[in-house]
Amino acid sequence: MVYLEYEIHSKQVVEIHSTVPVLKGGYDYAISTIFEVGDEFANTIFINLVDEYKNSLSHSAIRNNPNAKRLLQENVTLKEDVEEVAIVAAYTLEDATAIAETLALALTEIEILKSEIATLKGE
Numbered sequence: 831m832v833y834l835e836y837e838i839h840s841k842q843v844v845e846i847h848s849t850v851p852v853l854k855g856g857y858d859y860a861i862s863t864i865f866e867v868g869d870e871f872a873n874t875i876f877i878n879l880v881d882e883y884k885n886s887l888s889h890s891a892i893r894n895n896p897n898a899k900r901l902l903q904e905n906v907t908l909k910e911d912v913e914e915v916a917i918v919a920a921y922t923l924e925d926a927t928a929i930a931e932t933l934a935l936a937l938t939e940i941e942i943l944k945s946e947i948a949t950l951k952g953e
Contacts, residue, residue, distance in 0.1 A: 831861060831862070831863050832846050832847065832848060832861075832862055832863075832865055832866060832867060833846070833847040833848075833849065833850055833851055833859045833860070833861060833862075834846055834859060834860045834861075834862050834865065834870075834875065834877060834886060834889075835847060835851045835853065835857055835858075835859045836857065836858060836859065836860065836875075836876075836877045837856060837857055838856055838857060838858050839856065840876075841876045841877045841878065842874065842875070842876055843870050843874075843875035843876070843877065844857070844870070845870055846865055846866070846867045846868065846869055846870045847859070847867065848867050858880075858884075859884060860877045860880045860884055860885065860886035860889075861883075861884050861885050861886060862885075862886045862889070864886075864889075870902070871894070871899045871902045871903050872893065872894055872899050873891040873892060873893055873894060874891070874892045874894055875889060875890070875891045876889060876890040876891075877889055878890060
């Protein structure tokens, strides 16, 4: 059993999951025993009818050109790479912000110490 995530308006399957997907707005899923994860690359699949339990009662599938299959798979890989870079960038930005805050506190402490030293010297 797999979960076919599809765009509600066009009814086109965008991804096949082995577990219940977390959906974005405008998307839903249908349950199927006919397809497997990865079939969305080899076929363009449309959900025609789903029952109240989300079981796919009717679908259409068109076999993709092998080049389209390859491009779709590469697109997924690139999307995953971009997401990983975004996560690393977010952590890097968070680290840089923490370092800047620490430096600002250290500079404030240095100014306080300079002032105390000046006071002790009688300046």
